[in-house]
Amino acid sequence: MKEFFQSCSQFFEDWGQQLYNTFIEDERYMWLVRGLGNTLIITLGALLIGVVLGTIIAVTKYFSEDRRALRFLGKLCDIYVTTVRGIPVVVLLIIFYFIVFASYDNGVVVATITFGINSAAYMAELIRGGINSVDPGQMEAGRSLGMTKLQATRKVIFPQAIKNILPAIGNEMIALLKETAVAGYVAVEDLTRAGNLIRNNTYDAFNPLIAVALVYLVLVIILTKLMGKLERRMRKNDRSKKSV
Amino acid sequence: MIEVKNLYKNFEDLEVLKGISTTIHPSDVVCVIGPSGSGKSTFLRCLNLLEKPTSGQIIFAGNDLTDKKTNLNLHRQKMGMVFQQFHLFPHMTVLENLIAAPVMVKKIPKEEAIAKAMELLKRVGLDDRAEAYPEQLSGGQKQRVAIVRALCMEPDVMLFDEPTSALDPEMVGEVLDVMKELAKAGMTMVVVTHEMGFAREVSNRVMFMDEGVIMEEGTPEEVFGNPQCERLKSFLSKVL
Numbered sequence: 001m002k003e004f005f006q007s008c009s010q011f012f013e014d015w016g017q018q019l020y021n022t023f024i025e026d027e028r029y030m031w032l033v034r035g036l037g038n039t040l041i042i043t044l045g046a047l048l049i050g051v052v053l054g055t056i057i058a059v060t061k062y063f064s065e066d067r068r069a070l071r072f073l074g075k076l077c078d079i080y081v082t083t084v085r086g087i088p089v090v091v092l093l094i095i096f097y098f099i100v101f102a103s104y105d106n107g108v109v110v111a112t113i114t115f116g117i118n119s120a121a122y123m124a125e126l127i128r129g130g131i132n133s134v135d136p137g138q139m140e141a142g143r144s145l146g147m148t149k150l151q152a153t154r155k156v157i158f159p160q161a162i163k164n165i166l167p168a169i170g171n172e173m174i175a176l177l178k179e180t181a182v183a184g185y186v187a188v189e190d191l192t193r194a195g196n197l198i199r200n201n202t203y204d205a206f207n208p209l210i211a212v213a214l215v216y217l218v219l220v221i222i223l224t225k226l227m228g229k230l231e232r233r234m235r236k237n238d239r240s241k242k243s244v
Numbered sequence: 245m246i247e248v249k250n251l252y253k254n255f256e257d258l259e260v261l262k263g264i265s266t267t268i269h270p271s272d273v274v275c276v277i278g279p280s281g282s283g284k285s286t287f288l289r290c291l292n293l294l295e296k297p298t299s300g301q302i303i304f305a306g307n308d309l310t311d312k313k314t315n316l317n318l319h320r321q322k323m324g325m326v327f328q329q330f331h332l333f334p335h336m337t338v339l340e341n342l343i344a345a346p347v348m349v350k351k352i353p354k355e356e357a358i359a360k361a362m363e364l365l366k367r368v369g370l371d372d373r374a375e376a377y378p379e380q381l382s383g384g385q386k387q388r389v390a391i392v393r394a395l396c397m398e399p400d401v402m403l404f405d406e407p408t409s410a411l412d413p414e415m416v417g418e419v420l421d422v423m424k425e426l427a428k429a430g431m432t433m434v435v436v437t438h439e440m441g442f443a444r445e446v447s448n449r450v451m452f453m454d455e456g457v458i459m460e461e462g463t464p465e466e467v468f469g470n471p472q473c474e475r476l477k478s479f480l481s482k483v484l
Contacts, residue, residue, distance in 0.1 A: 140294050141331035145345035145397055146321030155344060159335045 022207040028198050032208075035194025036215060042112045042180045042190065047173060049116025054123025057081065061124070062131055063149065077124070084121035090182045092118055097186035107188035111180065119176050126168050130161035163234050170227035174220050181216075191215060245270045245401060245432055246291060251300035253286055260286045262456040264300070268401065268434060273427045275443035275464075276436045278453035279479060284436045287453065288405050291434065292323045305400070321349060324394025328406040330386040332378040338365070338389050339374040342396050350397065357396070364392045368422050384415030388422055401432040408439055440483055444468050452476045 023029040057077045064074025084092070096114045097107065104110065134157050142152030184193030195212035199205045246268040253261040260283045268274055276284045289295040291302060293309050293316055302309040304319050333341050342361035346352045352360075365371040368388040378386055387407055394402060404423065408416040420442050427433060427446050437443060443450050443464060450467040452460040452475075460467060460476050468484075471477045 135331070137327060137329055137331040138333065141325075141327065141333070142345075143317075144292055144294060144320055144323070144325035145393070146317050146349045147345060148317050151348055155348060156333050163335070 018202075018204050018207055021202045022198055022204055022211070026201075028201070031189070031194040031197060032191065032211065032215070035189055035191040038108055038183070038189055039177070039180055039191040041108060042115060042183060042188070043173075043177045045112035046115035046119050046176055046180070049113065050119030050123045050172075050176070053116065053120035054127055057120060057124035058127035058131065059153065061128055062153070081121045081124055084118055085125075089115065089118045089179055090185055093182060093185055107183070107186045110186060111183040111188050111190075115176060115180055115183075118179070119172065122172055122175075123169070126165050126172060127161065129168075130165035131157055133164045134160045166227065166231050166234065170224065170231075173227070174223055177219060177223065178216060245272075245305065246434075247301075247303040248291070249301040249303065251287070251290060251302070252298045253283075253290060253295060254298045260456055261290065261297075264456075264458055266451065266458060266461070268432065270400075270432055271430045272449060273431075273433045273447045274435065274449045274451060275447040276434065276451045276453060277438070277440070277443060277479075278459075282453045283456040284453050285405050288403050288434060288436050291403055292320050292325055294325070317349070321345075321397050322400045324391075324397060324399035324402040326387070326390050326394055326402065326404045326407050328409050330378070330383075330390045330410070332386055332390055332393070334378050337375050337377055338370070338381070341378070341389060342393050345393070346396050361392070361396050364395050365389075367425075368392055382415060383411045384418045387411065387415075387419045391419075391422055391426075395426075401434065402426065404433065404435040404437070406436050406438065408437070438483070440468070440480075452479070454479070 021028075023032075057080065060070065061074050061077045064070035064077070087095075093111060093114045097110050101110045101113075131153075138156050138160065139149075139152055142156040143149070147155070180190060181192040183190040184196065189197070191212055195208040198208035202208070248264055248266050248268075251261050251264040252259070264283075264287060276287065278284050286295055290297050291304075293302070297310055300310070305322070307314050307319060309316060309319060332338075333344065336344060339358065339361060342365070343354065343357040346357040346360070347354055362371055362374065365374060368391070370385060370388055370392075373381060373385065373389075378389070381389065391402075391407075407423070408419050411419065416439070420439060423433070423435070423442070424446055435442070435447070445464075447464055450462065450464050451458055452467060452471075452473075454475050459473050460471065467476070468480065471480055
């Protein structure tokens with residue numbers, strides 16, 4: 001019994017020392033903080049690029065369906081989506097870092113652009129699916145009132161499409177956040193790489209890596225909660241003032 | 245007002261309209277009747293080019309709508325359309341549904357559009373539902389709002405595509421009443437309908453379509469009282 005308690009207290013003493021080495025010594029927690037900062041910058045930047053570019057691609061494809069002049073652009077969008085979705089994002093990342101932006105060595109920017117371009121392909125398909133999920137009668141109603149296709153898309157189709165695909169967009173955001181963990185491939189000090197660097201310096205794998213995993217987990221939980229809230233609010237918009 | 249010349253429409257191999265020619269005059273109330281699959285709805289949807297004719301012409305107020313150079317959006321503003329399934333915009337309130345097109349398309353100041361919309365809503369007895377969302381309305385209310393939505397654009401002609409077919413029987417009357425009012429006020433109307441009572445009572449011309457052609461056309465008295473062709477006789481014997 002006495003031995004058990006001794007080994008227990010020894011364990012916690014050792015663990016305390018390890019925690020000190022991992023987080024406090026040399027202010028290593030700052031590595032994680034900086035890493036987290038970079039992860040968030042890359043994720044948010046890529047999300048912005050993904051949403052904007054994805055919307056442009058989806059809408060271009062939508063309009064190219066019945067307009068000959070745009071058919072070429074539609075094909076271009078198809079090629080974009082096929083190519084980007086067909087290449088692992090890590091490969092895309094090292095191609096962008098070492099070839100496309102070879103003369104530019106800000107890894108965070110390159111990673112943001114890469115993940116943005118990657119995400120745009122998925123967003124485009126999502127949004128296109130959302131547009132197609134809206135009853136065609138909605139477009140007809142808009143057009144019969146004299147709206148142009150663009151006006152009807154913006155005012156009638158898009159608000160409904162967004163509501164339909166919100167859960168899927170939330171999914172894509174989570175996937176994007178976690179995907180950025182490979183940014184370390186091009187020497188970006190993101191959250192994952194920060195944890196790995198600490199492991200290299202302290203020869204302790206457990207604490208930094210579990211800490212990194214927990215941070216991702218918490219981020220995803222926060223994201224999920226936020227999306228849930230947004231979904232509920234949008235749904236409420238339809239049904240507010242439910243009549244007696 | 246609308247002149248239809250030799251209208252053909254194919255859906256791939258299926259010939260739906262096989263040479264339709266007719267003229268809709270101002271203040272006409274034309275009811276299009278016929279069995280399902282006869283091409284009535286397709287004919288109506290061709291009038292404002294929701295369906296693109298395979299060949300033939302639609303001349304509206306002197307403009308050939310089938311001509312690619314014609315600005316369709318401009319002419320559609322003058323042709324209100326009411327659908328079987330209402331197609332109200334579910335993410336907008338009733339009032340927003342009504343003013344969306346006038347504000348966006350005709351660039352009417354918002355206050356003016358609201359005033360006009362409220363006045364029309366009042367006429368169909370729904371001014372107290374202006375802030376409701378479509379899903380909070382009954383079918384009959386939805387269709388009345390849909391009619392008002394089209395009227396807010398101040399159209400010259402109204403196209404009705406089986407406006408009461410999706411309604412519960414007890415709500416058909418309230419929609420038909422609104423349409424009767426419209427007809428009485430001199431609105432030009434083309435109505436695809438199965439409501440023979442309405443056709444007989446309100447229209448000044450009835451068009452019987454079958455298999456993509458107009459089989460018979462005339463005043464309600466002629467069509468209902470003295471049908472000529474066999475198809476019409478057998479159709480009427482089934483629906484009356």
